[in-house]
Amino acid sequence: QVQLVQSGAEVKKPGASVKVSCKASGNTFTDYYMHWVRQAPGQGLEWMGWINPNSGGTNYAQNFQGRVTMTRDTSISTAYMELSRLRSDDTAVYYCARVVTTVNLYYFDYWGQGTLVTVSS
Amino acid sequence: EIVLTQSPATLSLSPGERATLSCRASQSVSSFLVWYQQKPGQAPRLLIYDASNRATGIPARFSGSGSGTDFTLTISSLEPEDFAVYYCQQRSNWPPTFGQGTRLEIK
Numbered sequence: 001q002v003q004l005v006q007s008g009a010e011v012k013k014p015g016a017s018v019k020v021s022c023k024a025s026g027n028t029f030t031d032y033y034m035h036w037v038r039q040a041p042g043q044g045l046e047w048m049g050w051i052n053p054n055s056g057g058t059n060y061a062q063n064f065q066g067r068v069t070m071t072r073d074t075s076i077s078t079a080y081m082e083l084s085r086l087r088s089d090d091t092a093v094y095y096c097a098r099v100v101t102t103v104n105l106y107y108f109d110y111w112g113q114g115t116l117v118t119v120s121s
Numbered sequence: 122e123i124v125l126t127q128s129p130a131t132l133s134l135s136p137g138e139r140a141t142l143s144c145r146a147s148q149s150v151s152s153f154l155v156w157y158q159q160k161p162g163q164a165p166r167l168l169i170y171d172a173s174n175r176a177t178g179i180p181a182r183f184s185g186s187g188s189g190t191d192f193t194l195t196i197s198s199l200e201p202e203d204f205a206v207y208y209c210q211q212r213s214n215w216p217p218t219f220g221q222g223t224r225l226e227i228k
Binding site for chain 1: 155157165166167170176177208210216217218219220221222
């Protein structure tokens with residue numbers, strides 16, 4: 001079955017960068033766009049962007065452009081999300097989420113378990 | 122970007138009762154509206170896509186309806202495991218956006 005397994009929790013200082021990984025198994029990694037969604041403590045969901053694992057093409061939400069970079073390593077079926085110039089309000093759980101079909105329809109059936117990133121001085 | 126407003130913020134009901142959750146869009150999203158369920162400490166779970174289609178493995182007590190700007194998620198008879206937070210999401214326009222959530226709690 002499809003599984004998305006993310007890297008562990010991180011604590012970072014303001015101004016630093018964080019890189020979260022998402023390892024996929026149970027499907028052909030390059031067939032499905034991977035999105036990233038975050039959730040601040042006690043808050044709702046915020047879409048960050050996607051990566052096409054086949055081409056490496058990306059699309060980022062305007063709120064994150066210039067600070068976020070999504071990459072992938074097809075040899076190990078892993079997607080990455082790096083967020084730079086961290087601020088305290090970047091403290092959140094970060095999820096990777098796979099689209100439902102091989103077409104990028106912008107809704108998600110498989111999610112990683114989430115990675116808590118805490119930004120604190 | 123499209124703003125989704127969910128109501129009520131919190132819904133208190135008992136097992137066996139019917140739950141009706143609302144999601145209103147700031148402009149038409151046609152039928153491109155999705156519902157997720159999220160339990161504490163877990164990732165969201167896909168329930169309904171394109172307004173009224175149940176995702177794989179979702180029980181028949183969950184149903185969705187609506188089009189344009191007004192959507193409803195109905196749970197016909199609440200089971201104990203249904204108490205959670207529910208989010209709507211539109212995929213009609215870029216960027217995809219989520220509602221702020223409705224918390225369904227046990228009365």
